[in-house]
Amino acid sequence: MSSQPRPRPGGRSARVQQSVHQAVRDLESELGRAALTVPLVAKRAGVTPSTIYRRWGDMQELLSDVAVERLRPETTPADLGSLRADLEVWAVQFLEEMSSTAGRAYIRDALAGDPDGSNAGQCSAYAYEHAEVILTRARQRDEPVPAVDVVIDHIVAPMMYRILFRPGLLDADYARTLVDTALTRLMPQHQNAM
Secondary structure (H helix, E strand, C coil): CCCEEECCCCHHHHHHHCCCHHHHHHHHHHHHHCCHHHHHHHHHHCCHHHHHHHCCCCHHHHHHHHHHHHHHHCCCCCCCHHHHHHHHHHHHHHHHHHHHHHHHHHHHHHCCCCCHHHHHHHHHHHHHHHHHHHHHHHHHCCCCCHHHHHHHHHHHHHHHHHHHHHHHHCHHHHHHHHHHHHHCCCCCCCHHCC
């Protein structure tokens, strides 16, 4: 798993991606998902269908790419002055966004058109990057911090499992409990004086 997000394409490639993604979003809201076809998206985006087939392969891979882009965080995590506060707010927001109806649809799309796992890796990289921001700030405040993999494996991963397989058991208290476990049970004992 890479901890770095893939770079956004530049120049013409970026313009094509942007126009195609916007066409997908617009058409989906106007006509519904079932009506989406490559020729329809291409026409709306002002590109040829072969451009879409060359770049994305098929409609499912295009929907997957759009979903990954929509799952990209728009802001950096809040800085509330302590590791616990930062992690709790971030975890609750992550859970709320990913477990929403739209979030679940984006997750399904991202995974459905992902034959090589790169989209899942990209979504993981978004979470990893945010965790690194939070942990780096805490280190700069001289707070003891868990490893980033502890945050991913014990906060993000259980939430994603529940979102995908046990959606009825999700709330802010669950996210806070995961943070508490990561900070009090999974860090070395001498660091638990938080």
